[in-house]
Amino acid sequence: MTRPMNAYLLFAAKAYRLRLQYRAAHLVNNIASAIFGFMYMAIWQAAAGGSPAADAYGGTTMVHWVAFNQVMLWASVFLTRGLGIPEAVRTGVIGVELLRPLDFHWLALSREMGNVVYSLLHRSLPLAIVFGLVAGVHVPQRPVTTVLLAGGVVLSIYIGLCLQYLIGISSIWTTQIRAANHLFFTLHTAFSGFLVPIDLLPRPFDTVARFLPFAPLHHDPARIYLEMAGVDALLGPVVWAAVLTVLCRGLTVLARRRLEVQGG
Amino acid sequence: MTGLLPAVQLYLRSVQSAMRAKMQYRADFITGLLLYGVLSATDFLMIAAILTRFPRLGGWDVYEVGLLYGMASVAMGLYRTFGAELHEFERYLVRGEFDGLLVRPWPTLFTLLGRNVEPERLGNSLQGALLVGICSWRLWETGALDALEVAYVAAVSIMGTLVPFSLALITAAFGFWVVRIDEFQTFVMYAPVAASHYPLTVYPGWLRALLTSVLPVGFMNFVPVQYLLGKGGGPWVLWASPLVMVGFAVLAYGCWRLGERHYQSTGT
Numbered sequence: 001m002t003r004p005m006n007a008y009l010l011f012a013a014k015a016y017r018l019r020l021q022y023r024a025a026h027l028v029n030n031i032a033s034a035i036f037g038f039m040y041m042a043i044w045q046a047a048a049g050g051s052p053a054a055d056a057y058g059g060t061t062m063v064h065w066v067a068f069n070q071v072m073l074w075a076s077v078f079l080t081r082g083l084g085i086p087e088a089v090r091t092g093v094i095g096v097e098l099l100r101p102l103d104f105h106w107l108a109l110s111r112e113m114g115n116v117v118y119s120l121l122h123r124s125l126p127l128a129i130v131f132g133l134v135a136g137v138h139v140p141q142r143p144v145t146t147v148l149l150a151g152g153v154v155l156s157i158y159i160g161l162c163l164q165y166l167i168g169i170s171s172i173w174t175t176q177i178r179a180a181n182h183l184f185f186t187l188h189t190a191f192s193g194f195l196v197p198i199d200l201l202p203r204p205f206d207t208v209a210r211f212l213p214f215a216p217l218h219h220d221p222a223r224i225y226l227e228m229a230g231v232d233a234l235l236g237p238v239v240w241a242a243v244l245t246v247l248c249r250g251l252t253v254l255a256r257r258r259l260e261v262q263g264g
Numbered sequence: 265m266t267g268l269l270p271a272v273q274l275y276l277r278s279v280q281s282a283m284r285a286k287m288q289y290r291a292d293f294i295t296g297l298l299l300y301g302v303l304s305a306t307d308f309l310m311i312a313a314i315l316t317r318f319p320r321l322g323g324w325d326v327y328e329v330g331l332l333y334g335m336a337s338v339a340m341g342l343y344r345t346f347g348a349e350l351h352e353f354e355r356y357l358v359r360g361e362f363d364g365l366l367v368r369p370w371p372t373l374f375t376l377l378g379r380n381v382e383p384e385r386l387g388n389s390l391q392g393a394l395l396v397g398i399c400s401w402r403l404w405e406t407g408a409l410d411a412l413e414v415a416y417v418a419a420v421s422i423m424g425t426l427v428p429f430s431l432a433l434i435t436a437a438f439g440f441w442v443v444r445i446d447e448f449q450t451f452v453m454y455a456p457v458a459a460s461h462y463p464l465t466v467y468p469g470w471l472r473a474l475l476t477s478v479l480p481v482g483f484m485n486f487v488p489v490q491y492l493l494g495k496g497g498g499p500w501v502l503w504a505s506p507l508v509m510v511g512f513a514v515l516a517y518g519c520w521r522l523g524e525r526h527y528q529s530t531g532t
Contacts, residue, residue, distance in 0.1 A: 025444055043314070048317075
């Protein structure tokens with residue numbers, strides 16, 4: 001019998017191999033993603049380039065900010081919608097999924113991790129190289145930043161996975177997740193610091209953003225990368241990772257009780 | 265093949281019926297309408313946040329950029345409302361559903377478009393129209409635009425629908441050869457339309473050239489507005505912009521007809 005840990009790895013590896021089939025199509029998407037990045041860089045340079053930076057967010061910093069977040073987007077935000085759970089609910093496959101002698105939350109996350117590793121290698125890395133060649137690379141000055149950054153990136157991916165899991169598991173009650181998905185992207189656009197750092201948002205949006213789980217996706221790791229913050233920038237992500245884990249697991253228990261198998 | 269007029273009449277009847285079907289779920293419609301409106305407004309909030317900190321973006325203030333954003337939103341919302349099935353065209357190719365359109369005695373495009381509408385996407389257009397209204401009012405007050413120019417902006421906002429629609433039609437036509445087209449939409453549609461929310465002068469030359477030629481989103485807002493606000497271009501852009509949009513739509517329809525002849529069903 002396969003040990004559970006091996007089973008999770010197996011699911012992740014299978015998801016990775018499945019993605020490999022669509023490399024050519026993803027290449028076109030990478031070009032679009034690079035164009036988005038260059039567009040945002042040009043916008044920030046046009047806005048901030050000419051004027052002296054009143055604080056840390058000057059034109060050059062914002063170019064690196066945009067590049068970093070565009071690269072991160074593929075690892076922690078552009079995941080499979082609802083981690084594929086809504087399709088499983090619609091087709092009734094969810095019944096089999098929940099019957100497996102595996103933890104459903106970890107199963108959904110590990111399967112998506114295969115996609116995340118694929119995205120890191122085939123989407124984020126090429127983008128980082130292109131941005132690096134065109135706009136230069138920001139190399140952190142302090143060695144400790146690399147360690148903190150690794151923590152920030154891992155937490156960003158984990159929180160992104162948990163948020164998509166919550167969207168996905170909600171389909172057990174709502175059947176479809178279109179509204180939840182749109183809400184996620186709206187909140188992500190406004191409160192993650194993806195394009196506009198939270199510190200630059202007008203009041204009260206900046207305060208609201210600090211209490212939501214979107215800052216750990218972009219704002220916190222970007223501040224670590226650009227050495228605008230130290231270990232303190234990991235506090236929010238750690239707290240949110242813990243809260244979301246409890247939420248995901250709690251909802252999974254409720255979902256098991258609520259499950260109605262559709263279709264067949 | 266039937267004439268154009270009966271096909272248009274049939275299309276309008278199909279749209280009416282699709283609209284009625286959607287209105288059976290009134291709460292869903294209103295929620296969707298609000299959601300798309302808020303989503304679009306949030307995007308603009310980000311631009312406004314940049315412009316709160318740095319008052320000008322390549323020489324354009326918040327009202328001028330707002331006008332560009334609003335015009336693009338009106339166009340995109342109308343396209344997503346009435347071009348819903350065109351936007352999902354990959355499904356027709358992958359599952360061989362296009363066969364079902366070929367056996368009908370109507371032009372396939374009209375049949376396809378009449379199958380579904382997404383009226384909740386009008387939330388995007390309404391938010392855009394509101395923004396165009398506010399920004400035009402402000403620019404009229406400051407004397408940057410006169411009443412006739414405001415009317416022209418309103419007309420071009422609606423006519424701008426032709427641009428995303430044509431981009432989608434060309435992408436769909438490309439699908440007759442390559443089948444999988446969803447990934448192309450980011451490159452052909454989302455990136456250019458997002459770029460059109462800002463003055464094109466902030467972008468590097470190659471990107472500006474791309475957005476006013478192969479992916480001509482610049483003509484649905486930036487090119488005419490730049491002239492109206494006295495920031496560049498000649499008076500000829502006022503008639504050339506609508507002409508380019510119509511010409512692009514004709515070209516797109518030609519691509520569709522060409523692609524249609526190369527369609528090979530997937531079989532099921």
